[in-house]
Amino acid sequence: MTTPDVRRAGNGSGKITREAVLAAALEIIDRDGADALSMRRLARVLDRDPMIIYRHAPGKAALLDGVAETVLGQLQVDCADPDWAGQLREVARRYRALALAHPHVVPLIVTRPLATPLGLRPAGTLRPLEDILALLTRAGFSGPDALHIYRALFGFIHGHVLDELQELVENPDETDDLLRLGLHRLPIGEFPLLRGLAPVLGGYKGAAELERGLDILLTGLTTTLPPPGATRPPAPAQHPAS
Amino acid sequence: MTTPDVRRAGNGSGKITREAVLAAALEIIDRDGADALSMRRLARVLDRDPMIIYRHAPGKAALLDGVAETVLGQLQVDCADPDWAGQLREVARRYRALALAHPHVVPLIVTRPLATPLGLRPAGTLRPLEDILALLTRAGFSGPDALHIYRALFGFIHGHVLDELQELVENPDETDDLLRLGLHRLPIGEFPLLRGLAPVLGGYKGAAELERGLDILLTGLTTTLPPPGATRPPAPAQHPAS
DNA sequence: ATGATAATGTCAACAACGTAGACCTACGAT
DNA sequence: ATCGTAGGTCTACGTTGTTGACATTATCAT
Structure with a gap:
């Protein structure tokens, strides 16, 4: 300098x-x-x-909370979307995009609220929750059902994003999947299946996996809970390739 | 001594x-x-x-990895269970029990592997993955399908456990849900739905939520993927480990 | 037994960390 | 002029993870 x-x-x-x-x-x-x-x-x-x-x-902890809040605050929900299932899909996609844009922040988002009661969390963290409740009650769901759907959706999203980030590898230069994932260091006798699946592990596509999971989740939700109104069945949606 | x-x-x-x-x-x-x-x-x-x-x-980081490994290493999978779906259910329940027994370790389990390529992770962390692959291939699933099911299951479990831990509150003595969750501190105008759902939030039962999610997930999986068991077992049913 | 070699435990020291407390400026309102 | 307040700076304290040198003990071939 x-x-x-x-x-x-x-x-x-x-x-x-x-x-x-x-x-x-x-x-x-x-x-x-x-x-x-x-x-x-x-x-x-x-x-x-x-x-x-x-x-x-006030301190470093609050600072970390603030960073998590600013990132999560960028997640926008269109409460007025009449197609609630479609909107949930888009929210999930946006969340994934945010996570990929700020992978190092995901641990903060996921971890820091663990010790903080709901009401004491920063407002930006609670905004998506309130918005999704609004979306679902406007679509005709009862409060408890809306809450249940929110939990299922964000449980799934959190899990998916964490799993996807775990599959990211730092040196994508290496051509051989076995080497790139470091699988060659594993004892051959103990992890035969894992080693054998190296090419499949290497070809992991997060976007497709997310869509598949959403299909399962949304169809499951619409069959479990009474989908209100005379609306249509879930519609497995189109998969954008990426 | x-x-x-x-x-x-x-x-x-x-x-x-x-x-x-x-x-x-x-x-x-x-x-x-x-x-x-x-x-x-x-x-x-x-x-x-x-x-x-x-x-x-070798250092503090390795120590944290070791702690995460010892806890996750307690998760046992019965690879020989003929009822693969039931076994996955039990694995999920055991995982939840472990998480509730060691809530402070969950952030470690979920967070630490994020920067480490698969093959470099401690063996105890990879054991459940290999075991579940064994369970599913023994049940007739192809390798890629087994991997897909594993991802869906653990994505779901991770998400559920994190969400459930977020709902735990430190002082369950407080009788009023609004106060116990600290929801009274929220601006009334901004979070009307959230505040209104205080009693529902307070009465959250993690076990029931897990089972509901598992229902959705497993039915979704069995309809999406070809369930190889009951109807007609394909050729490579038995596969000796070697 | 003897001496060599490795494993295991001990100690002092270092740089970097989070943060409390005092101090200094600048500025709008009185 | 005077005050209060907000923003900015400086010093200092106690703690942290880790290094390198040193001491002790176990292991084992001779």
């Missing part, structure tokens, strides 16, 4: 907003993961003293 | 095994969460110098 003007502690110019802090934190996490986020490093990115951060967030 | 010989710096008696280290680590995590686990505190529990730990694990 060539700094001709040596200020003792780096200070840029202009005010620092909470959004700027969170954006910088997200940048670090996206690049190097959540463990790489330290107050001092974040301050270096902001070109300020580490202590300013505490003017915009 | 019982040597009440007190040496200068904390050292107990007897040898320290890797299992003992992991057990102590699990104890700390179960009590106070993963963040509370520090090398020094772990050493205090073991009544030894902090540095011994490095003789049994």
Whole structure:
């Protein structure tokens, strides 16, 4: 870093907003993961003293919550969509897109609310829940049924996204699936099936898997719960290739 | 075994095994969460110098992986069960029981494999996968289909367990659901539906929810994929492991 | 028994961490 | 002028994970 003007502690110019802090934190996490986020490093990115951060967030934990909130807050739900099942599909797809865009944030989204009661969670985290409840009650479902559907959907999405991220590999340069997945290091005798499935594991397509899961989930839901109104059956939907 | 010989710096008696280290680590995590686990505190529990730990694990990260592995390693699969669907059900129930017994370990199980390619993960983590592949191929499924079923099942389980843990609340003493969930702190205008569903949220029963989800999933799977069992068993029914 | 070799435990030290507390500026309202 | 408040900076404390050197003990061929 060539700094001709040596200020003792780096200070840029202009005010620092909470959004700027969170954006910088997200940048670090996206690049190097959540463990790489330290107050001092974040301050270096902001070109300020580490202590300013505490003017915009009460502590590091709140900061992580804030990052998770900003990402999850980008998930939009169209409460007015008359085709509730289709809307749930799109929400799932958008969620997956968000997760792939910010893979290092997914652990935060999934993990941090574990110790926090519902009402104490940041508002941005609760917005999708409320919106989906709105969508479903507007479609005629009872409150408890809507809640049940929300749980089933997000349970599925969380699980799917985690599983898909687990299958991502860092060096896609390697052509041989066995090597790319590191499967050659496994004891041959103990994991014969796993090793044999290397090519299938390598060719994993998350988007298709998501659609298949959604088919199962939505048909299951519409047959289990009374689909209100004189609306149509679920319609297995078209699969966009990707 | 019982040597009440007190040496200068904390050292107990007897040898320290890797299992003992992991057990102590699990104890700390179960009590106070993963963040509370520090090398020094772990050493205090073991009544030894902090540095011994490095003789049994290359670092803290490996230690966390080890804890996740020991817990997940307790999940047993009966590969020989002829009723594959029933066996998957039981696996799901056992997984849930494990998660409820060690709630603080779930984030580790779910999060740590995210950066590690399949083959480099600890063997105990891969055992359930291999076992379920064995169960399903023995039931007549093709390799890719078996893998698909595994993904669907564990995606669902992961999601369900995370969602259920999020609904657990720390002070179940409070009688009023609104207060217990902290929902009274939410802006009334912004989250009307959510607040209205407080009693339903409070009465969440994870076991029933799991069974409902399993119903949906398993029926969906058996209709989507060719269930090889009852009607006509195809040729390679028996496949000796070699 | 003897000495060599490895395993195992101990200690001090380091750099980096989160954050409390004091201090300093700048500025709009009185 | 004076005050309150918000934003920004600096120092310092206690803790963390880990390194490298050192000490002790076990193992084993000779």
